[in-house]
Amino acid sequence: MSEKTSLLATTLASGRDAITLDAAMIAKATQLxxxxxxxxxxxxxxxxxxxxxxRWAASAARKxxxxxxxxxxxxxxxxxxxxxxxxxxxxxxxxxxxxxxxVQTTSIIAVLGAASLAVGLALxxxxxxxxxxxxxxxxRPYRVGDVVDIGGVTAxxxxxxxxxxxxxxxxxHKIVVPNSLVLGDRxxxxxxxxxxxxxxxxTVGYGEDxxxxxxxxxGVATRHDxxxxxxxxWSGVTGLLDSAVQITLHAWVYSGDWWQTQADLMxxxxxxxxEAGIEIPFPHQVEVPHKGADLARLVMVSADKTEKSDKAGKxxxxxxxA
Numbered sequence: 001m002s003e004k005t006s007l008l009a010t011t012l013a014s015g016r017d018a019i020t021l022d023a024a025m026i027a028k029a030t031q032l033x034x035x036x037x038x039x040x041x042x043x044x045x046x047x048x049x050x051x052x053x054x055r056w057a058a059s060a061a062r063k064x065x066x067x068x069x070x071x072x073x074x075x076x077x078x079x080x081x082x083x084x085x086x087x088x089x090x091x092x093x094x095x096x097x098x099x100x101x102x103v104q105t106t107s108i109i110a111v112l113g114a115a116s117l118a119v120g121l122a123l124x125x126x127x128x129x130x131x132x133x134x135x136x137x138x139x140r141p142y143r144v145g146d147v148v149d150i151g152g153v154t155a156x157x158x159x160x161x162x163x164x165x166x167x168x169x170x171x172x173h174k175i176v177v178p179n180s181l182v183l184g185d186r187x188x189x190x191x192x193x194x195x196x197x198x199x200x201x202x203t204v205g206y207g208e209d210x211x212x213x214x215x216x217x218x219g220v221a222t223r224h225d226x227x228x229x230x231x232x233x234w235s236g237v238t239g240l241l242d243s244a245v246q247i248t249l250h251a252w253v254y255s256g257d258w259w260q261t262q263a264d265l266m267x268x269x270x271x272x273x274x275e276a277g278i279e280i281p282f283p284h285q286v287e288v289p290h291k292g293a294d295l296a297r298l299v300m301v302s303a304d305k306t307e308k309s310d311k312a313g314k315x316x317x318x319x320x321x322a
Contacts, residue, residue: 043100050093058086132179149188203244205279220268221251228252
């Protein structure tokens with residue numbers, strides 16, 4: 001009887017210990033879930049606050065830097081600096097979110113250090129675009145609003161960010177070029193200077209008075225209201241072509257007047273040369289017969305005549321026999 005009582009007591013004690021252990025595990029799990037829920041909620045709130053703070057910081061940076069003359073007159077650097085501020089705030093906020101979720105900062109640094117080589121190789125093109133964007137800001141080959149020729153494409157710069165340069169051409173087409181390609185290619189800034197030179201090539205016949213032709217063209221350019229007097233208008237013979245003499249006209253204008261002035265001088269020069277009776281030659285096509293063409297035709301004619309004469313002879317023979 002005492003053994004049964006002892007066994008029962010042992011069983012009850014084991015049951016109480018198991019219940020106590022289960023209760024402790026449930027309490028611990030409940031505490032962990034509660035802590036995770038709180039941390040997750042705080043992380044979401046921090047993320048939302050980070051997004052709002054990044055926008056506010058970007059706006060504050062734009063207003064603050066806009067008061068500085070160096071940034072106020074150059075929207076390219078201003079936009080780039082504002083974007084850097086926004087990205088920096090986002091990075092700090094993401095680190096705070098990871099810390100709230102239990103990820104240690106040292107672990108983040110270790111992971112980033114271990115993955116830096118792989119990330120660098122995977123994002124080689126992207127990182128090169130960022131580096132090229134920084135170099136474009138330092139070197140300043142163009143600014144927003146400048147008309148540039150990059151890789152044979154002429155367009156106006158509308159935006160320069162960390163990765164790309166955005167352009168708009170005369171047909172209002174949006175062109176996006178990676179910064180690495182821009183920095184590695186030839187950049188021709190057409191509006192980087194306040195003045196540009198109009199250069200037009202005209203052709204006149206070899207029998208024309210070249211001095212008169214030059215005076216006519218110079219007169220057209222001098223009378224144009226957009227052409228500068230200093231430097232003066234210049235013209236000269238610049239080529240002896242197969243069927244014409246080339247005369248080049250130079251005239252200086254402000255960069256904003258270049259396109260229209262070039263069109264005006266090209267039309268005005270052609271009309272003035274026509275009015276002065278100076279010939280503007282154009283290519284002529286001359287038919288040159290084949291070396292044996294006439295001989296072949298003669299041979300063919302002779303053969304026809306021979307055939308006809310043979311037929312006539314046979315006809316006469318038949319008539320004679322009849």
